Amino acid sequence: MNNQMHPYHLVNESPWPILGSMAVFTIACGLATWMHTKNMTLMFLGLAATLLTSYQWWRDIVRESTYQGCHTTKVQTGLRYGMILFISSEVLFFFGFFWTFYFTSTNPDLALGLQWPPKGIEPLNPMEVPLLNTMILLASGMTVTWAHHSLMTGFKKNTSLALTMTVMLGLYFTLLQATEYYNTMFSISDGAYGATFFVATGFHGLHVIIGTCFLITCLMRQLYLHFTTKHFFGFEAAAWYWHFVDVVWIFLYASIYWWGS
Secondary structure, eight states, rough: OOOOSSOOOOOOOHEEEEHHHHHHHHHHHHHHHHHHHOOOHHHHHHHHHHHHHHHHHHHHIIIIIIIIOOOHHHHHHHHHHHHEEEEEEHHHHHHHHHHHHHHHHSSSOOOGGTTTOOTTTTOOTTTTTHHHHHHHHHHHHHHHHHHHHHHHHOOOOHHHOOOOOHHHHHHHHHHHHHHHHHHHHOOTSSHHHHHHHHHHHHHHHHHHHHHHHHHHHHHHHHHTTOOSSSSOOOHHHHHHHHHHHHHHHHHHHIIIIIIII
């Protein structure tokens, strides 16, 4: 970086993009194999390869930003724009699920018993576990904001404490959602209701897991003093992503759990 005459980061050749693509493709093939033959070996192999590739790719990015000085102010600005565009694409991704849910729920056909929820479906009580999960995610939004402000003001202990609380709340949310799925009286194959419910909430649960991993990485980096009061985009991106997850859940709760029941 000392020898170049511009503030941009020209990345070196990396094997991780192609290896990551191959690993994700292996997961897709493994899912198809599991659905047809009930064999999960290929899927778990692809998952392991994806996790290993992600770890090494993330490790290289941490080295570039923390130790090599590649993430200048100009580069961080570009990264922020990239994160904004990524979250915008995620908003449109979930918009499709909400569109499907509202279309089928406001126009139930004969196959659904001309009613919503469909005849024979016993929806979950929105005042029980779903409400608890809502409180958990709202609390996690407060703790991640606490961590953000503590980091900007240099309170390292408060940052670590708030991040730890956020991670624990995210793990607790995932545990409760898994328990909810286990005790649900309908499945993803139970018509439009089951399909929209499990696809929408399931993808949100996947985003919670990804966001939790993101925050765990930030917590480890914070413990190793990678962040400063001026250089912390890695955490900032994780906080933005977590707030997006919180907002999506509020819409899911209000639409699918409360209004849809």
